[in-house]
Amino acid sequence: MILSSSINQSFIQCFISKTNSSQNIYTTNNISYNTVLQSSVQNLRFLTSPTTTKPTAIVTAATLADVQATVACSRLAGLRVRVRSGGHDYEAMSYVSSGEHFIILDLAKLSSITVDKDFAFAWVETGATLGELYYAIAKNNNTVAFPAGLCPTIGIGGHFTGGGIGTLMRMYGTAADNIVDALLVNSYGKLLDRKVMGEDLFWAIRGGGAASFGVVLSFKIKLVYVPPTVTAFNVIKNLRQNATELVQRWQTIAPKFDEKLFIRVLAQTADDGSNNKTIEAVFNSFYLGRRDELLSVMEKSFPELGLKAEDCTEMSWLESVLFFAGYSGRSVDILLDRTPEYNSSFKAKSDFVKKAISKEGLEKIWEFLLEAKDEPLTMIMDPLGGRMDEISKSAIAFPHRKGNLYNIQYFMRWFETDTVVTERHLGWMRKMYEFMKPYVSSHPRTAYYNYKDIDLGEGQGIYSADVVWGDKYFKGNFKRLAYVKGKVDPVNFFRNEQSIPPLSLYLSNTEI
Ligand SMILES: Cc1cc2nc3c(=O)[nH]c(=O)nc-3n(C[C@H](O)[C@H](O)[C@H](O)COP(=O)(O)OP(=O)(O)OC[C@H]3O[C@@H](n4cnc5c(N)ncnc54)[C@H](O)[C@@H]3O)c2cc1C
Numbered sequence: 001m002i003l004s005s006s007i008n009q010s011f012i013q014c015f016i017s018k019t020n021s022s023q024n025i026y027t028t029n030n031i032s033y034n035t036v037l038q039s040s041v042q043n044l045r046f047l048t049s050p051t052t053t054k055p056t057a058i059v060t061a062a063t064l065a066d067v068q069a070t071v072a073c074s075r076l077a078g079l080r081v082r083v084r085s086g087g088h089d090y091e092a093m094s095y096v097s098s099g100e101h102f103i104i105l106d107l108a109k110l111s112s113i114t115v116d117k118d119f120a121f122a123w124v125e126t127g128a129t130l131g132e133l134y135y136a137i138a139k140n141n142n143t144v145a146f147p148a149g150l151c152p153t154i155g156i157g158g159h160f161t162g163g164g165i166g167t168l169m170r171m172y173g174t175a176a177d178n179i180v181d182a183l184l185v186n187s188y189g190k191l192l193d194r195k196v197m198g199e200d201l202f203w204a205i206r207g208g209g210a211a212s213f214g215v216v217l218s219f220k221i222k223l224v225y226v227p228p229t230v231t232a233f234n235v236i237k238n239l240r241q242n243a244t245e246l247v248q249r250w251q252t253i254a255p256k257f258d259e260k261l262f263i264r265v266l267a268q269t270a271d272d273g274s275n276n277k278t279i280e281a282v283f284n285s286f287y288l289g290r291r292d293e294l295l296s297v298m299e300k301s302f303p304e305l306g307l308k309a310e311d312c313t314e315m316s317w318l319e320s321v322l323f324f325a326g327y328s329g330r331s332v333d334i335l336l337d338r339t340p341e342y343n344s345s346f347k348a349k350s351d352f353v354k355k356a357i358s359k360e361g362l363e364k365i366w367e368f369l370l371e372a373k374d375e376p377l378t379m380i381m382d383p384l385g386g387r388m389d390e391i392s393k394s395a396i397a398f399p400h401r402k403g404n405l406y407n408i409q410y411f412m413r414w415f416e417t418d419t420v421v422t423e424r425h426l427g428w429m430r431k432m433y434e435f436m437k438p439y440v441s442s443h444p445r446t447a448y449y450n451y452k453d454i455d456l457g458e459g460q461g462i463y464s465a466d467v468v469w470g471d472k473y474f475k476g477n478f479k480r481l482a483y484v485k486g487k488v489d490p491v492n493f494f495r496n497e498q499s500i501p502p503l504s505l506y507l508s509n510t511e512i
Pocket of ligand 1 (some may be wrong): 163
C-alpha cells in the first residue's frame with residue numbers, strides 16, 4: 001500500500017524545515033529504498049508477504065534533531081512511527097504494519113558506546129548491536145561484561161526494552177535489570193532523562209517494550225564482573241544415550257545450580273548415525289570460572305551428564321559470546337559485523353515451565369516432534385533461577401521471576417520463500433503450541449515479550465477487546481503499563497499490533 005504523495009510531501013517539508021536536510025529520508029521513489037528497508041531485516045517472510053504494509057518513508061536518523069523531527073513531522077502529517085534498532089522483531093513490527101501508514105525511524109547510525117574509565121558504567125545508543133556493545137566493553141578488559149542475549153546482531157533498542165535474557169541472567173538478571181538511566185524522545189518530541197521522565201515511565205521501558213512509549217535514544221547501563229577465564233562446553237545426547245532422563249533431571253536442577261553455571265538445552269530431531277530419526281539434546285553451557293572448578297561443580301551437581309575435561313574449553317567471556325553465537329574459532333572482530341547472516345524466514349513462540357515435565361510427558365513431546373515431516377523446530381530451553389528468582393516480579397515491567405524453572409522458545413527457520421510452505425510451517429507451529437499446553441504455565445499461559453507472537457492476539461487493545469497477550473507477556477504488570485501509557489501517550493501515537501493501550505481505553509474493553 002503506497003501512501004498519497006501529498007502526505008509524504010508534507011512530512012518531507014516539515015522534516016527539512018526542522019533539520020535543513022532531506023539527506024536521511026528514503027521514500028519509495030528513492031532507488032536505495034529497498035536496500036535501506038532490508039538493511040537489518042532478519043525475517044524475510046514479512047518482506048515478501050502481500051498482506052503487510054511497507055513504510056511510506058524511512059529516516060536513517062543521524063542526530064537527535066532527526067529523531068525529534070521524525071516524531072513531530074509524522075504526527076503532523078498523520079503518519080505513525082515504527083522505531084527500528086536492530087530489526088530482529090519476530091513479528092516485524094519495526095518495519096512493516098498490518099495496515100497503518102508509517103515512517104521507519106531507523107537508529108542504526110546512532111550506535112555510539114562510551115565506557116567510563118573505571119569500567120563500572122557505559123552509555124550505549126540504542127542503534128548499537130549486542131555484538132558492538134560486548135566488544136566495546138570487553139575488548140580491552142576481560143573482566144567486564146553485560147548480561148544480555150546471545151545473538152550479536154540484535155539491537156539494543158528492542159532487546160533491552162523487552163527484558164533481554166542470556167547466559168549471565170542466572171548471575172546478574174536480565175539486561176533491563178541492569179539499566180540505570182535512559183534518554184527518551186516522547187510523543188511531543190521532547191528529550192527526557194530518567195529524572196525528567198519519572199520512575200513510572202522508566203519502569204515501563206525496562207521490560208514493557210518502548211514501542212508504546214517513545215523513542216529510546218540511549219541507555220546508561222551497569223557493567224558486571226566476570227572472571228578472566230570462563231569455560232564452555234557442549235554435551236550432546238540422543239534418545240539411546242539417555243537424553244530423556246537427562247533432560248528430565250536437568251529441569252529441576254539447572255535453575256538451582258551455582259549461579260556461575262548456565263546449562264541450557266537445545267532439543268531437536270536428528271539422525272542417530274544409523275539412518276534413524278532421534279531426538280538430540282544439546283547441553284549448551286558455560287561456567288564463570290576455570291575448567292577444574294567446573295568439573296568439580298558438575299561432579300556434585302549433575303554427574304549423570306558425564307562431563308569430561310576434553311569436552312571443556314577455557315576462554316575469555318568475549319570468546320564465549322562467539323561460542324554461543326556459533327562463531328567459535330573466529331576473530332572477535334566478527335561481533336562488529338551487523339549484516340544479517342541468514343537469508344531465511346522464521347517463526348517463534350514461547351512458554352515458561354513452572355513444574356517439571358514428567359518422563360512420560362517428555363516422551364510424548366519427542367514423539368510429536370519425531371512424527372512431523374520437514375518441520376525443523378528447535379526447542380531452546382533456558383534455565384532461570386539464581387538472580388532471576390531474587391528480583392521481585394514488579395521491580396521492572398519484565399515479570400517472569402521466582403516460580404519459573406525455565407523458558408522454552410520454539411524456534412523454526414526455513415529457507416523456502418513459497419507461501420504454501422510458510423503457511424504449513426506456521427500452522428504446524430500453532431499445533432505444537434496447542435500440544436504443549438498441559439506441560440507449561442497456565443492462568444495465564446505466559447510468554448516472553450521479546451519472543452513476540454502475533455498468534456497470542458492481534459489488535460492494539462484499543463480497537464479490539466482482545467488484550468489477552470498483555471497478561472501473557474506482562475502478567476500483573478500489564479495494568480501498570482496501561483496506566484503509564486495513558487499518562488505519557490494518551491492519544492496512542494506510538495502503537496503497533498501488540499502495543500500497550502492507554503488505561504482509559506483498556507478499561508473500556510476489559511474488566512479489571
Ligand atoms: C536470531 C535471534 C536471536 C535472539 N536471541 C535472543 C536472546 O538470546 N535473548 C533474548 O532475550 N532475545 C533474543 N531475541 C529476541 C530479541 O531480543 C527481540 O527480537 C528484540 O526485540 C530485538 O531488538 P531489535 O532492536 O533488534 O529489534 P527491532 O525489530 O528493531 O525492534 C523490536 C521492537 O522494539 C521497538 N524498538 C526498537 N528500538 C527502539 C527504540 N530505540 N525505542 C523505542 N522502541 C524501539 C521496535 O519498534 C519493535 O517494536 C532474538 C531474536 C532473534 C531474531
